[in-house]
Amino acid sequence: MADEKNVQQNQVSEEEVFKQRKDKLFRLREEENYDPFKQTSWNVEHNLAYVREKFDYLKENEWAEDANISTAGRLMILRRHGKTAFAGFEDGDEKIQLCFQFDVLGEERYTFFKKWVDAGDFIGIVGTPFRTMRGELTLAVKEFSLLSKALRPMPEKWHGLTDMETRYRQRYVDLIANQEVRDVFRKRTQIIRTFRRVLDENGTLEVETPILSPIAGGANARPFITHHNTLDIDMYLRIATELHLKRLVVGMLGRVYEIGRQFRNEGMDQRHNPEFTSLEVYWPYSNYEGMMDLTEQLIVAAADDLGGRKVVYRDKEIDLTPPFRRATMSELVKEYSGIDFETISDEDARKEAKARNIEILDADTRWEILPKFFDEYVEDKLIQPTFVTMFPTAVSPLAKRCPDNPDMTERFELYINGWEIANAFSELNDPLDQRKRFEDQQRKRAAGDDESHPFDEDFINALEYGMPPTGGMGMGIDRICMLLTNAESIRDIIIFPTMRPKE
Helix, strand or coil: CHHHHHHHHHHHHHHHHHHHHHHHHHHHHHHCCCCCCCCCCCCCCCCHHHHHHHCCCCCCCCECCCCCEEEEEEEEEEEEECCEEEEEEECCCCEEEEEEEHHHHCHHHHHHHHHHCCCCCEEEEEEEEEECCCCCEEEEEEEEEEEECCCCCCCCCHHHCCCHHHHHHCHHHHHHHCHHHHHHHHHHHHHHHHHHHHHHHCCCEECCCCCEECCCCCCCCCCCEEEECCCCEEEEECCCCHHHHHHHHHCCCCCEEEEEEEECCCCCECCECCEEEEEEEEEECCCHHHHHHHHHHHHHHHHHHHCCCEEEECCEEEECCCCCEEEEHHHHHHHHHCCCCCCCCHHHHHHHHHHCCCCCCCCCCHHHHHHHHHHHHHHHHCCCCEEEEEEEHHHCCCECEECCEEEEEEEEEEEECCEEEEEEEEECCCHHHHHHHHHHHHHHHHCCCCCCCCCCHHHHHHHHCCCCCEEEEEEEHHHHHHHHHCCCCHHHCCCCCCCCCCC
16 A cells, blocks of 8 residues: 555646646746747767767866867756756756856856756757766766756656566666666667678668458467458558568569568467567578578577677576577477487377377377477477477478478577577468478368468468479577677567557
């Protein structure tokens, strides 16, 4: 109850400040004929990173007399002491101290500053760098302009908030208060920029494919459904970009990739958000082994650009130095469960599953049971990077069969920290085989599996025109960003995560 009371008091206090500042805005417009929202620009010649680097040499009580710094940013903290005021000042990347002095600004401008400017306001300044007696690099303000007024107060002790939901809902406040949160999203951008650079260096063309489609294909997942009024048809937000990208390979665009949003109408937890970002890439004349090499190259390059291949996630050190381990699903299941699915019979596999309380269907074969053993015994053990290869055909409707074992496909999933990071195949390019597998998926759908892959007749038609041997890979951008930024939840690296609406 005490915590609730404190929250209510803080809310009341914030509303009081809001009323006071709104009143101040009205008085500013009336008394000074000044509108802080009217100015359209400011000449930002220097950012604060430049100031810190350029004038780092200044010693205590030393001034760069000839330097005129023109910059802009937000006042974070104000400390007024008679005819001198100090302010914490940030431009989004860096912070520095400002000094406002009566003797420098003159009575009129200093009085304006003292009466009308608050913490949270955006100002433009022209100032001279110096270092205080306490060693603080500071800008002595010679000119300033109030560029925008903050009507709500800056958050106090934001780091101490335990209500993460408030931080996600009001991300703009979270970003204002926490430099480290801004850094996370800049790192996310750097990761995606690195991926684009590596793909571009490998001659891969970035493309855009439809988000709305009459068929939700390319993965086994429950889609979001909407309605197109003009066409009077239901449409789906895409769950994957795979089938459209492979159509482009058929069309001879060569190596292609897309980084974009996918939408799946499924659960939400620390690693799942209904909308998320993925990378999908397809290389003609390659296979799943080529995709393993590319996936490794992408992740290592991103780690290098962020500072190193030894990553600490929570309490675990993860070594991203290549080569990553490669092992088949059967080998890993045998290693962690003791069951050899290469030799066990279907009947014995069913018996083992039931004895271990693994949920199966009575008609499941050993190859349909194998992935369930993997989920139960192996997945969360794969902390160091591991390519899990050779997936059963029964759970891989879009992957090419192994030439020497038609029950298995040339497919891998990359696991790091117990998470699936990437999924890749030697792509199935036989239209007759693809048709049969779609038909199998349809039978599963008819039996009640609403996540089975839908039948896409146009994709079959595309394959009938001929698709070369192709390697394809999909990677979850959000999870790799979580890993490389030490983020506890997917919501920490999605700038506006999906939230239940407030009443």
